[in-house]
Every structure is written in structure tokens, then in C-alpha cells.
Amino acid sequence: MDTKDLGFDTINLGHGSGGLMTRDLLDKIIFKTFNNPFINQKHDGSIVKFDGEIAISTDSFVISPIFFKGGNIGEIAVNGTVNDVAMCGAIPKYLSLAFIVEEGLKIDEFIEIVNSIKSAADKSGVQIITGDTKVVERGKGDKIFINTTGLGEVHPKANISTENIKVGDKIIVSGFIAQHGMAIMSQREGLEFESTIVSDTTNVNFLVNDLLDAFGDKIHLFRDPTRGGLASVLSEIASDINKGVIISENDIPLEKQVAAACEILGLDPLYVANEGVFITIVEAEIADAVIEFMQNDEKGINSACVGQVTNEHPSKVVMTSSIGGKRIVSPLIGEQLPRIC
Amino acid sequence: MKYLSEYRNLEATKSYLKLIENTITEPWKIMEVCGGQTHGLVKNGILDLLPNKVQMIHGPGCPVCVTPLNLIDKAIELLENDVIVCSFGDMIRVPGSKKSLLETKANGGDLRILYSPLEAVKIAKENPDKEVVFFAVGFETTAPANALSVLHAQKEGVKNYSILVSHVLVPPAMEAILDDKFSNIDAFLGAGHVCAIMGYKEYHPLSEKYKIPIVITGFEPLDLVQGIYMAVNQLEKGIYRVENQYARVVKEEGNKAAIDVIQKVFEIGNREWRGIGEIPNSGYKLTKEFKDFDAEIKFGISNIRVPENSDCIAGEILKGIKKPHQCSQFGKTCTPSNPLGAPMVSSEGACAAYYHFSDNLITTS
Numbered sequence: 177m178d179t180k181d182l183g184f185d186t187i188n189l190g191h192g193s194g195g196l197m198t199r200d201l202l203d204k205i206i207f208k209t210f211n212n213p214f215i216n217q218k219h220d221g222s223i224v225k226f227d228g229e230i231a232i233s234t235d236s237f238v239i240s241p242i243f244f245k246g247g248n249i250g251e252i253a254v255n256g257t258v259n260d261v262a263m264c265g266a267i268p269k270y271l272s273l274a275f276i277v278e279e280g281l282k283i284d285e286f287i288e289i290v291n292s293i294k295s296a297a298d299k300s301g302v303q304i305i306t307g308d309t310k311v312v313e314r315g316k317g318d319k320i321f322i323n324t325t326g327l328g329e330v331h332p333k334a335n336i337s338t339e340n341i342k343v344g345d346k347i348i349v350s351g352f353i354a355q356h357g358m359a360i361m362s363q364r365e366g367l368e369f370e371s372t373i374v375s376d377t378t379n380v381n382f383l384v385n386d387l388l389d390a391f392g393d394k395i396h397l398f399r400d401p402t403r404g405g406l407a408s409v410l411s412e413i414a415s416d417i418n419k420g421v422i423i424s425e426n427d428i429p430l431e432k433q434v435a436a437a438c439e440i441l442g443l444d445p446l447y448v449a450n451e452g453v454f455i456t457i458v459e460a461e462i463a464d465a466v467i468e469f470m471q472n473d474e475k476g477i478n479s480a481c482v483g484q485v486t487n488e489h490p491s492k493v494v495m496t497s498s499i500g501g502k503r504i505v506s507p508l509i510g511e512q513l514p515r516i517c
Numbered sequence: 518m519k520y521l522s523e524y525r526n527l528e529a530t531k532s533y534l535k536l537i538e539n540t541i542t543e544p545w546k547i548m549e550v551c552g553g554q555t556h557g558l559v560k561n562g563i564l565d566l567l568p569n570k571v572q573m574i575h576g577p578g579c580p581v582c583v584t585p586l587n588l589i590d591k592a593i594e595l596l597e598n599d600v601i602v603c604s605f606g607d608m609i610r611v612p613g614s615k616k617s618l619l620e621t622k623a624n625g626g627d628l629r630i631l632y633s634p635l636e637a638v639k640i641a642k643e644n645p646d647k648e649v650v651f652f653a654v655g656f657e658t659t660a661p662a663n664a665l666s667v668l669h670a671q672k673e674g675v676k677n678y679s680i681l682v683s684h685v686l687v688p689p690a691m692e693a694i695l696d697d698k699f700s701n702i703d704a705f706l707g708a709g710h711v712c713a714i715m716g717y718k719e720y721h722p723l724s725e726k727y728k729i730p731i732v733i734t735g736f737e738p739l740d741l742v743q744g745i746y747m748a749v750n751q752l753e754k755g756i757y758r759v760e761n762q763y764a765r766v767v768k769e770e771g772n773k774a775a776i777d778v779i780q781k782v783f784e785i786g787n788r789e790w791r792g793i794g795e796i797p798n799s800g801y802k803l804t805k806e807f808k809d810f811d812a813e814i815k816f817g818i819s820n821i822r823v824p825e826n827s828d829c830i831a832g833e834i835l836k837g838i839k840k841p842h843q844c845s846q847f848g849k850t851c852t853p854s855n856p857l858g859a860p861m862v863s864s865e866g867a868c869a870a871y872y873h874f875s876d877n878l879i880t881t882s
Contacts, residue, residue, distance in 0.1 A: 441632070442606075499530040499738040501562020503874040509853045 187281045192311025205287060206307065209294050214270075214305035222305040224270055229330040231266035233257055236323040242289070245359050246375030249322060250292035252451060255379045256402065257326040258300045262381035263398040263454065265334025265388060268300060272325040273307040278317035289320065300379035302326065331385060333392035338416045340396040345485040346463035347423065350383070350454045350470060351376065351478045352431045353406050354438060357448035362437060373433055378452035383475045387456070390469060397457040400450070404508040406482075407446035409455065410493045411507035421493040423483030423505070446495075447508045457485065524737030525561075533742040534566055537749055544570045545752050546701060547745060548694070548837050550687060551708035552579030552865025553736050559870040561738045571745060574700075574837035575870075577690045577793070578708050580655040581607045581863035582835060585789045586825055588683045589613035591818045592652050595681070596626035600816070601644060603629045603637040604652040605659075607863045612856055614823040634666035634680070641670065641678035650812045653680040658710045660684050660801060661775035664782035667803070667810045679812040682802055685788050687711050688719050689799035693790075695727045699838045704748040707733040709740070709763040714779075716771025720759045728757050735763040782807055791859060792825065792832025829858035834867055841871040848872060 182204055190197035207215060214222040235257050242249040254271065261268040273293065277286070297304055359375040384398060401409040406428070414421040430445055438445045452475070458466050463481055470476030488494075493505040523529075549555055555575045558564055564573060577583055590613045596602045602618065609618040609630060622628040627647075631637060634651045641649035653663040663680060670678040687708055694700050707720060712733045724731045730751035734744030744762040751757060761767055779801070788800025803811045813819045825831075828846055833839040841847050841860070851857040853869055860866035 497561040497738070498525045499527050499561055499563070499566075501564075501566050501738075503560055503562045506873045 182283060185283050186279075187277050187283060187286060187311060188279050189311050189313065192277070192309060198309065201309065205290055206309070209290050210304045212303045212305070214303060215307070222270075224305065224327065226327075226329055228332070231261050231264035231328045231330055232325065233260035233264065234323065234325040235260060236321060238318065238321050239360070240318055241360075241363055242285070242319050244363050244375055245373065246356075247377045248289055248292050249320060250289035251296040252377050253322040253324050254293055254296035254300065254302070255377050255451060257324040258296075258302055258379045258381050259400050259452075259454065261326040261328035262379075262384040263336075263400055264328070264330065265336035265384070265398065266328035266330045267385055268302050268326050268328040268381050270305045270327045271297060271302050273304045274323040275307075275309045276317055276321040276323075277309065277311050278319050279311055279314050281319055286320070296379065300381050331388040334388050334395075335393035336395070336397060338397060338413060340393070341413070341417050341419070341457055341485055342396075342459070343419060343485055343487050344460045345396060345457050346460050346481050347410070347421065347483045347485070348456050348458060348463065348466060348470070348479055349406065349429055349482050350380065350456070350476045351452065352429045352434065353401070353450055353453060354430065354434050354445035354448035355453075356451040357405070358434050358437045358443075358445075360449075361441065361443070373437060376450070376452040378475060380452060380454050380475050383470065383473045384454070386473070387466065387469065391458065391462055391466060394459045394462050395456055395466075396459070398454055400454045402451060403449050405445070405447040405449060406455070407444070407493070407505045408507045411505065413457070414493050415491045417485070418490050420486040420489040420491070421483060422486050422488070422496070423493065424496045425498045427480055427482045429478045429480050446505060460484070524735070524739040526739060530738050530742055533739065533746050537571065537742065537746045538568045540746070540753055541568055541570045541749050542753060544572065545703045545749060546572045546574050547704045547706060547748050548574040548576045548702045549706040549734070549741075550576040550578045550691060551706075551710065551736075552576075552582065552863065552867070553710065554578070554706060554708070554734065554741060555867050555870050556865050557736045557738065557741055559874040561741075563738060563741055567745065571749065573745075574702060575834070575840070575867035576705075576837060577694065577790070577835040578656065578687065578711075579835075579860065579863050579865040579867070580659070580685070581611055582831060582859040582866045583685055583690075583790045583793070584608070584611070584654050584683050584859065585791045586614055587789075587822050588681065589618070590615075590823055591813065591821050592618060592650075592681055593621050594818055594821060595650050595812065595816060596621045596628055598816075599627075599647070601627045601629060601640060601647050601649045602652060603631050603634070603640065603649065605632075605654065606630050607865070608652055608654055610856075611859045611862045634663050635669060638666050638670050638673070638675055638678055641675050642673070645677060648677050648679070648815075651678075651680045652683070654683045656685055656687055656708070656711050657715045657779070658713075660779045660783065661714060661772075664778045667782050667807055668778065670810065671807070676809075679810045679815050680803075681812040682783075683788075684783065684801035685790060686785070686799050686801070688723060689796050690790065690793070691723060693793060693796050693799070694836050695729070697836055697838070700836050702729070702837060704730040704732070704752055706741070706744045706748065707731050707759075709733060709735040709767060712761075712763070712767045712771065714772050714775045716769050717759055717761065717767065718769060724757055724759050730757045731759045733759070733761045733763050733767050735766065790835070792829070792835050794832075826857055831858040831860050834860050841868040844868070
């Protein structure tokens with residue numbers, strides 16, 4: 177799309193007025209990009225048909241910077257919700273898309289984000305079927321916030337619930353942890369340091385679907401450790417099931433450069449945000465087969481078993497350190513803060 | 518990263534643990550001075566791997582923990598009066614007498630979390646119509662960078678930059694602990710990072726005077742167990758001297774360039790320590806030449822004084838007289854999300870380290 181044809185190069189309050197300028201923005205960018213039978217009706221909403229159970233998940237994306245190594249806020253807004261629906265054991269089909277734009281956002285940036293949304297949606301096989309655009313005054317937002325809600329059909333063989341988790345179940349992580357958080361961190365203002373860490377934002381719905389096809393209800397849980405990282409998600413699970421979780425530091429997939437960046441900034445990778453990584457808790461007997469299956473998929477190539485569910489220390493996560501000591505892994509409290517020295 | 522994998526090696530760590538076990542015949546109390554070491558001990562589960570005869574006492578070396586309440590109130594006062602306050606991350610959640618810097622930020626204060634004070638000078642240059650203050654907290658480790666920021670600002674004629682100084686020194690704190698009649702420490706693990714800057718010449722007289730072994734120690738699991746072994750070895754032999762476990766980083770004479778920068782900008786003065794009180798000659802203040810960069814003078818806030826929270830036993834924790842879980846408030850009214858005192862907030866604080874990483878269930882199972 178050539179921005180010269182648009183007749184405007186920044187988004188202003190008028191684009192959120194609901195009047196002609198809004199229509200202009202929608203016609204020239206949104207409808208043109210997403211172009212599908214649902215959104216083309218230009219209605220207030222869309223009507224869709226499902227046969228069985230549906231899974232719904234919603235998420236708001238407020239990320240700074242909006243462009244980062246490995247992606248932008250648009251891709252995250254799609255992948256994040258697609259993955260959340262997949263974590264319910266469902267096949268994501270439709271997404272809603274709502275923008276809150278701060279006036280002054282360059283139209284080039286907006287188009288780049290919209291194009292990334294379109295491409296991420298195509299890659300994960302979902303359609304954008306309804307949406308909303310609001311514009312707020314400068315200083316009342318942070319360039320752009322995006323909310324997406326996803327709808328998906330529950331996989332016929334899925335039985336995903338913390339209630340199914342048993343003592344002895346294995347905990348598998350699908351890839352390197354802490355990549356996304358450190359990619360963002362390395363580009364934040366005042367923190368720029370030389371690194372080639374790239375966000376791992378991606379959709380994992382097809383891998384999840386394949387796993388359910390292959391292993392069905394022997395898979396007890398999917399969860400994506402986004403904010404709060406692996407530690408917070410495992411703590412939540414341990415507390416929900418009132419059983420213990422034991423993990424081993426040496427088994428956690430962690431890329432060297434990310435580990436080094438965490439050391440430099442004084443952050444614990446267990447608490448750093450992930451995108452494109454999920455954990456699954458499965459029956460012990462299928463654990464090896466699941467890992468082999470996942471490692472044959474591009475999205476799970478670095479997957480590994482990191483621990484298991486135990487009768488000991490109920491509601492707590494304990495980690496065996498690389499030197500054989502043990503420590504409690506507690507949930508993240510507030511934001512993880514860099515240390516003085 | 519090579520050093521990281523080597524110094525987290527299971528076999529090497531085990532062999533030192535074995536050496537400690539084979540050497541030790543009597544119970545010893547060893548204080549790790551630095552909060553980073555406390556963190557390393559607890560995070561790696563080392564406390565449970567040590568023989569029972571070794572009791573680790575957690576020292577005062579957490580810069581956030583020893584920063585007195587009134588300094589936090591001073592920073593908040595600035596933040597509430599249109600000053601851009603820049604700080605290291607761990608300071609911002611520490612409660613002042615009424616609120617923390619983070620809460621003040623939520624009410625509209627312009628607070629910036631930085632990794633380097635030089636960033637603050639840059640912010641000052643970019644905002645010539647605003648005053649910018651860096652909250653210069655820390656031990657000898659952060660002093661050179663803070664001093665350098667002042668030299669930079671002076672050289673570049675940045676007049677709207679100043680620092681709120683709360684620099685404290687390790688050796689006087691160790692001496693204050695040894696002089697306290699309630700604390701009975703048999704040996705110290707000296708603070709590796711501090712000695713990387715200052716060297717360890719000044720520890721010889723301390724070791725002599727109090728007849729106590731001091732082992733300058735690093736932060737990785739292998740560093741810690743090796744440092745503990747070296748201390749136990751001296752104690753068992755009945756000798757006392759300064760030894761350097763962290764020789765890959767620390768030289769006896771320290772880092773000359775860093776010391777020069779410190780001495781150019783700072784001079785030694787009395788300092789108040791949270792929970793401990795004033796210790797003579799235990800901190801840095803800006804010299805007369807640099808008084809224009811002293812935020813306390815510039816904004817007339819020296820008179821802000823507030824009493825410490827009487828429910829918090831931070832002083833006893835920092836002197837190693839009590840352990841975090843021996844505090845009646847620990848994990849009850851005092852948690853990381855609602856801390857009574859700084860040792861529960863900072864990741865280097867003994868209370869937070871115990872709260873996050875340790876639990877009675879591990880020691881009993």
C-alpha cells in the first residue's frame with residue numbers, strides 16, 4: 177500500500193471519531209487488508225457457526241517498544257490470543273481486533289502493524305472477523321494498544337484441565353525460555369546492549385492440535401508462560417492442584433546468549449516473559465514420545481522435560497540447582513527489578 | 518560465560534563440600550558480608566548442602582537494605598516536586614516512611630529506572646528545563662560510576678544534574694558488627710565486588726585487630742563453597758589472615774583508575790545505616806569542590822528525618838544477630854508485596870532471599 181494514496185501520514189483524533197475519517201481509515205487499511213466474507217459485511221459484529229464446544233480467550237497488548245527484534249505488537253496480539261485459545265485444547269478460528277491508538281502514530285507504523293497482524297493471522301489459520309478503532313489524545317496512550325479476542329473449536333480428543341493432573345505426570349517445556357522478554361529488554365530505552373536475541377513470538381496452535389491428535393486425553397494441561405515466566409505459571413499450577421512440582425535447573429532449555437543477558441541485567445530467566453513457548457503436563461508413560469514428537473516440529477525443536485508432579489511439598493515448586501541444592505521457586509511479585517550490583 | 522559454567526560445576530562444588538566436611542571439627546559462624554553472596558547461597562540451595570557445623574550468618578552488604586528511611590523520603594520529596602529522579606531498580610519498591618518511590622511514580626512522579634548513572638546525565642542534557650537527580654546508593658562497587666557521572670556533568674557543564682548520595686563502606690560496617698556485643702562471628706567471607714574496586718589492603722588491620730579470618734569471595738556456587746572451605750580451614754588451624762578466593766577478579770591493590778575517580782569526587786564521612794545507626798567514617802560524601810552536585814544541598818532537604826519502623830528488626834538481621842525467619846513479622850505482616858523493611862524488598866536482602874528461595878520444608882525433607 178502506498179501511503180501517498182491515503183491522504184494522511186499520521187493518525188489523529190478524527191480517525192477515532194466514528195465519522196468519515198474513521199471510515200476512510202477502515203476502508204483504506206483495515207477492510208482492504210483483512211478482506212474476508214465476515215469483515216466485508218462492515219457490520220457492527222459478525223455471526224459465526226460452531227458445531228461443538230467453543231473456547232474463548234481475550235488479551236490486551238501493551239508493549240514498549242512496539243517494534244522489536246523478531247516482531248512487533250501486531251504479531252504478538254495475534255499469536256498471544258491464538259496460543260491462549262490453543263492452550264484450552266482448542267483450534268483457533270476467529271479473532272476480534274480492537275485498537276486504541278495514541279494520536280500522532282505514523283501511518284507507516286500502523287500499516288506495518290496491520291500487515292503483521294494479517295500475516296500472523298494467515299500463518300495460524302484464523303480470520304479477523306470484527307474490530308474497533310479508538311484514538312486517544314497524545315500522552316493518554318503509548319503509541320498503540322491492541323486487544324484481541326479469539327474463538328476456537330475444542331479439539332474432540334482434548335480433555336485439558338488441572339483436575340486431570342496426577343502425581344508422576346511429567347512437565348515438558350516446548351522451547352528456549354526467556355527469549356522474548358530479553359529481546360524486549362535489550363531494546364528498552366537506556367538498556368540497549370549489543371545482542372542478537374530475537375523474540376520467539378509465534379503461533380503454536382498447529383503443534384498443539386497435532387499433539388492432541390496423537391496423544392488425546394493423556395495430555396492433561398497446556399499453559400503458556402507469558403508474563404511472570406515459567407516460575408509464575410508453575411507456581412500457579414502447583415497451588416491450583418495442591419500438589420508439588422519439582423524441576424531441575426539443568427534441564428530447562430535456556431539459550432546461552434539469553435542466559436548471559438540475564439546475568440548482566442541481574443534477572444532470573446525463570447521469571448522472564450515468553451511468547452511462542454508453552455508447557456504441557458502429560459502422563460509419565462507418554463512423556464518420551466511427546467518430546468520426540470515435539471522435537472520433530474519446528475515449533476518444538478528445543479523441547480525438554482523439566483520436571484514432574486510430586487506428592488512432596490504440596491502447592492510448592494522446588495528446583496534442584498545445577499550444583500544439587502534445592503530452592504523454592506516462588507511466583508513473581510510485582511515487576512522483576514534489576515539489581516544494583 | 519565460560520566462568521559461569523565452570524563455577525557452577527556440580528562435581529567441583531561437591532568436592533569442596535566434601536573438603537569442608539572432612540576438615541571441620543567444631544561449629545563455626547561465618548558471615549557472608551555481601552547480599553549478592555546471601556542470594557547465591559540461598560538461590561543455589563547451598564545452605565542445605567553445608568555440614569551442620571557451618572552456620573552462615575547473613576551480613577549487611579545489601580545496599581538497598583542499609584539505606585536509611587530518611588534518604589528514601591528525601592528522594593520521594595524530590596520526585597513530588599517536579600524533579601526527574603533516576604534510580605537503580607531495587608530501590609524503587611523500598612518503603613519510605615509513608616510510601617515508596619514506585620507509589621510516588623504512580624501518582625505522577627517522573628521516576629526513571631536506569632542501569633548506569635551516566636544515563637541520568639544524558640537525561641539531564643535532554644531536559645535542560647528540569648532538574649535531574651540520581652539516587653546514588655551503594656557500596657564501594659557503585660561509587661566509581663556515580664563519581665564518574667559527576668565528573669561528566671562537570672566537564673560538559675550540565676548544571677541541572679545532581680546526586681542524592683547514600684554511599685556506604687564495607688570495612689567500617691564489619692568493624693561495627695565485630696564491636697557489637699550480641700554478634701559473635703568467627704570468620705568473614707569478604708565482598709568480592711567491593712574488593713574488585715578497592716582491593717583488600719584495608720582488611721589486613723581488621724583481621725589482625727579482631728584475630729578473624731577474612732576470605733574475599735565471589736558469588737558463584739563454587740566460589741562460595743571454596744570461600745567457606747578456606748575460612749573453615751583457617752579456623753580449624755587456629756590462624757587468621759586475609760585470603761583471596763576471588764583472585765580471577767580481585768587484586769590486592771584494587772582497581773586504581775576506579776579508586777582515583779572516587780577520591781576525586783568523594784571524601785569519607787559519617788553515615789547513618791538503616792537499623793544500625795550512625796557509624797563514624799563509614800560512607801562517602803561529595804567533596805567541597807563538587808557541592809553543587811549534592812542534591813541535599815541544592816534542594817535543601819538535609820533536614821528530612823523520620824524514625825525507623827519499630828516492628829522491623831532490620832538492624833538485627835543486618836548485623837547477623839537474628840535470621841529472617843526468627844522475626845515474628847516474617848512472612849506474616851511482612852512479605853515482598855507488603856514489606857515492612859528493605860531486607861524484604863531487595864533481591865539481595867536476606868529476608869527476601871529467605872522468602873523467595875528457602876522454606877522449612879526443604880531443610881526438613
